[in-house]
Every structure is written in C-alpha cells, then in structure tokens.
Amino acid sequence: MIHEFWATGTEWWLSVETPEHARMAEALVRDAEQKLSRFLPDSKLSELNRCRVVNDHVLSEVVQRAFGWRTLTKGVFDPTLGQRIKALGYDRPFLSLSVQPIQPILPYAPASLAVSVAGDRLELQGEGDIDLGGIAKGFIVDSVSDMLWSQGCRRAVVDGGGDIRVLGGPWPIELESGQVVDLSDAALATSSVRKRRWRDALGREYHHILDPRDGTPTTTRVEVATVYAKTAMVADVLATALLVDTEAICRLLPSFQAEASLGDAEGQWWNTSKWGTFK
Amino acid sequence: MKKAEKAENTAVMIGTKMNKREQQRDQVTMAVILLCGFIFAGCQWMVAQEPMEEATAEHAAPVKTALVATTRPPASGLSRAPTPSRRHAIRRTRAS
Numbered sequence: 233m234i235h236e237f238w239a240t241g242t243e244w245w246l247s248v249e250t251p252e253h254a255r256m257a258e259a260l261v262r263d264a265e266q267k268l269s270r271f272l273p274d275s276k277l278s279e280l281n282r283c284r285v286v287n288d289h290v291l292s293e294v295v296q297r298a299f300g301w302r303t304l305t306k307g308v309f310d311p312t313l314g315q316r317i318k319a320l321g322y323d324r325p326f327l328s329l330s331v332q333p334i335q336p337i338l339p340y341a342p343a344s345l346a347v348s349v350a351g352d353r354l355e356l357q358g359e360g361d362i363d364l365g366g367i368a369k370g371f372i373v374d375s376v377s378d379m380l381w382s383q384g385c386r387r388a389v390v391d392g393g394g395d396i397r398v399l400g401g402p403w404p405i406e407l408e409s410g411q412v413v414d415l416s417d418a419a420l421a422t423s424s425v426r427k428r429r430w431r432d433a434l435g436r437e438y439h440h441i442l443d444p445r446d447g448t449p450t451t452t453r454v455e456v457a458t459v460y461a462k463t464a465m466v467a468d469v470l471a472t473a474l475l476v477d478t479e480a481i482c483r484l485l486p487s488f489q490a491e492a493s494l495g496d497a498e499g500q501w502w503n504t505s506k507w508g509t510f511k
Numbered sequence: 512m513k514k515a516e517k518a519e520n521t522a523v524m525i526g527t528k529m530n531k532r533e534q535q536r537d538q539v540t541m542a543v544i545l546l547c548g549f550i551f552a553g554c555q556w557m558v559a560q561e562p563m564e565e566a567t568a569e570h571a572a573p574v575k576t577a578l579v580a581t582t583r584p585p586a587s588g589l590s591r592a593p594t595p596s597r598r599h600a601i602r603r604t605r606a607s
Contacts, residue, residue: 242607393607406603410595424606453585458604482586493592494585501592502584 240265240369242393246376249385256383257376257390264375267291268368270314270361280354281314281361292352298367299347301469308480309473310444312345314361320438320449321430365440370421370468373397377464390464395421397464407458407493409501413508415460421467423475424456424495425449441475454478456495460510461488 235246235254239261248254267276267290280286280295298311345360356362364371369392376390377397387400396405401416408422428440439449457474461467466488473481474492482504485492491507584590 245602247601389602391602394603394605395607396602396604403602404598404600406600407595408603408605409592410597411592412596412598412600420604422604422606427606456606478586482588492589494589496585500582502586502589503592504589507592 237261240269240372240392241271242369244393245389245391247387247389248380249387253380253383253385253388256379260376260379261372261392264290264368264372268294268364268372270363270365277362277364280356284356285354287353289352292349292354294364294368294371295347295354295362296349297371297465298362298364301367301473305469305473305481305484307444308477309366309469310442311362311364311367312360313442313444313447314363315359316447317363317365317440317442318361320442321432322428322438322440366423366472367465367469369393369395370419370463370465373419373464373468392464395419395464395468408456409493409495411493411501411508413460413510415510418460418462418510419464419467420458420460421464421471422456422458423468423471425475426455441472443476450476452476452478453496454494455497458493459485459490460492460507461490466490 233248233251233254235248235251235258237244237258239258244258244261246254246257248257265275266272267288269275270277270281272278276286276288276291280291295311298309301309302311344358345362346357347362348355348357373390373392373395374397376392377388377399380388380390381399385399388398389403390397396415397419398405398415399417401418402414403416404412405415405420406412407420408424413420423441425439425441429437430439431437441450442448443450452475454475457471457478459467459471459474461470467490470481470485470488470490470492473484474494478494482492485504491504491510493504493507494502496502582591
C-alpha cells in the first residue's frame with residue numbers, strides 16, 4: 233500500500249505491506265522531526281542550541297554520527313554551521329523564506345564548537361550551533377526502513393523528500409538526469425544547490441550548502457549530486473559533501489561502497505565507474 | 512578703339528566663362544574624389560570584414576579549448592553519464 237504525508241518540511245511517500253507499517257512509519261518520522269528539526273522551537277535540537285545541554289537518545293546518536301562524519305570527511309561535512317546558515321538568512325522553514333528579504337552577509341568566523349557526550353547527554357562547548365541538515369533526513373529514512381524490516385516488512389520504499397531507501401527490489405528509481413536505476417536493499421540521496429536559494433536585502437543570492445572553510449555558499453562546478461549507498465544517511469552525507477569538495481569526496485566514495493552521479497553547471501552528467509552496476 | 516574695347520570685353524567674357532568652367536571642373540573633380548573616397552572606404556570596410564571572420568575562426572581555437580576544458584570531468588574517476596533510459600520509475604530521487 234502507498235502512504236503519503238507531509239513532515240520535516242517535505243513530502244514523505246511510503247510503499248509498505250500493511251496499514252500498520254504505514255502508521256508506525258509516520259509516527260516514527262514525526263517523532264524524529266520533534267527531536268532533530270532546527271525549525272521547531274521546542275525540538276530537542278533547538279533546546280540543545282539554546283540551553284547547550286540536553287538529554288535525548290536519538291539526538292545524541294545523530295549528533296555523534298554528524299561529528300564522526302566531520303572527522304571522516306576532514307571537515308568537508310560540518311554540522312557546526314548552524315549559526316552561520318541562520319546569519320545568511322536561512323533561519324526559518326524554506327517555504328516562508330523567500331517572502332522576506334534578509335540582512336546582508338555577516339563576517340565569517342569558523343565555529344569553535346565541540347560536543348561532549350555522556351550516554352544520551354549532550355553538552356555543547358564553544359561558539360556556534362548544531363545544524364543536522366545533510367544527515368538528519370537520511371537518518372530518519374534509515375530508522376523507518378530498519379523499523380519496517382524489524383516488523384517483518386521485506387518489500388518497501390521509504391522516500392523522504394527524495395532521499396530513498398528500499399527493502400527488497402529491484403525498484404526502478406529515476407534520477408534528476410532522467411536516468412532510471414534499479415535499486416535493491418540500498419539507498420539513493422540527492423543534494424542540489426539549485427534548490428533552496430534565496431536573496432538578501434541587497435539582492436545577493438544564496439543557497440543552503442555552505443563551504444565550512446569560508447562560510448559561504450559553495451561554488452563547485454557540480455550542482456547536483458546523487459549518491460548510491462547501502463544506507464540513506466551515508467548517501468545523504470556524501471551527496472551534500474560532494475557539493476563542497478567534489479574531488480576529495482569522490483576519493484572517499486569507495487570506502488563506503490558508494491557511487492555517485494553528478495550534474496554540473498553546464499548540464500552534463502558524470503558517473504563514478506561502477507554507477508548503475510549496483511549489487 | 513572700339514574694336515579694341517570689344518575685343519577686351521570679349522576676352523573678359525571668355526575669361527569669365529573659363530573661370531566658370533574651371534569652377535565646374537573643380538566641383539566635378541571634388542565630387543569624383545569624394546566618390547572615390549567613399550568607394551575606397553567601402554572597400555576598406557568590406558576587406559576589414561574578411562579578416563574579422565578569419566580572426567573569429569582563429570579565436571575559435573581558445574573557445575574550443577574552453578569547451579574541451581568544460582568537458583573535463585569535475586573530479587577524477589568520473590565518466591560521462593549515458594543517455595537516460597526512458598522507462599517507468601516508481602519514484603524519483605531529488606533534492607528537496
């Protein structure tokens with residue numbers, strides 16, 4: 233059966249085996265949103281950024297993974313840019329962002345943010361806020377998929393606004409290039425600088441993928457990155473990081489058995505060597 | 512005396528006529544010079560167009576080089592994606 237709903241600022245589409253699967257999946261997504269969203273003032277993440285200390289199992293897990301990815305990618309993926317993205321104007325759900333012009337760009341100082349973890353207790357040290365963009369949605373898609381599997385569901389599609397993980401297969405999934413790939417027990421995630429763009433009060437245009445090295449929207453030749461990986465979180469993080477440093481992250485893909493399809497500014501599409509031969 | 516005066520008047524008249532003819536001749540000469548000038552300038556302009564076309568052809572090389580440069584993969588290990596296969600898909604991955 234197909235089940236659709238709106239959460240985490242995007243459309244969710246599920247193909248599952250029973251209505252109970254659908255109900256449990258939606259409940260899980262909504263619960264995760266309450267913890268991981270930076271747009272909900274009462275979310276656990278907002279509480280962490282505001283109070284600098286919070287106790288929550290899910291948030292603790294995602295934050296630890298996000299910092300792990302920061303190390304793995306040598307800072308290309310960086311969850312500490314929360315204040316910077318707000319300063320650039322992306323401080324509210326995107327649907328309402330284009331209505332109001334925002335303030336001009338502020339000087340950038342790299343965040344000196346660290347996190348200490350003790351069980352489910354997180355404590356932030358230093359300046360800056362956590363932003364889980366580029367990892368949270370992938371994490372939620374995986375959580376739903378794992379829950380479905382644990383409930384005996386063996387054929388499913390979990391599509392959280394374009395981040396997709398499938399159980400069983402093959403499921404034909406279309407890419408932004410128009411190419412269709414068959415996906416089995418794996419995930420695809422896409423990041424793009426062509427979406428979520430806005431202008432400041434001076435008319436300068438921004439997008440939501442920041443380069444941690446200078447705090448400005450990335451300017452790589454690659455504008456769209458789709459990553460194939462075994463989990464949606466890996467695909468989500470790598471797709472985002474590819475837009476920051478394409479060369480470095482391409483070298484990292486084999487370590488995660490990941491493949492990528494990239495769209496550049498000239499409208500050309502490029503694939504890694506084993507793209508499409510997914511096993 | 513009268514003959515002499517008449518002859519003098521005739522000479523003046525001839526002189527005047529000759530002056531007029533010279534003026535007309537000068538005007539015609541000027542017109543011809545101007546016309547030649549225009550034609551010459553026109554030819555120069557037309558000639559100038561041909562080298563420009565050649566120059567464009569010559570400049571095509573850097574443009575081509577630039578095109579070659581942009582067909583370079585954005586990172587090593589990447590190759591051009593094949594033409595999309597048009598077939599049914601259940602979902603579409605996309606940035607949201």
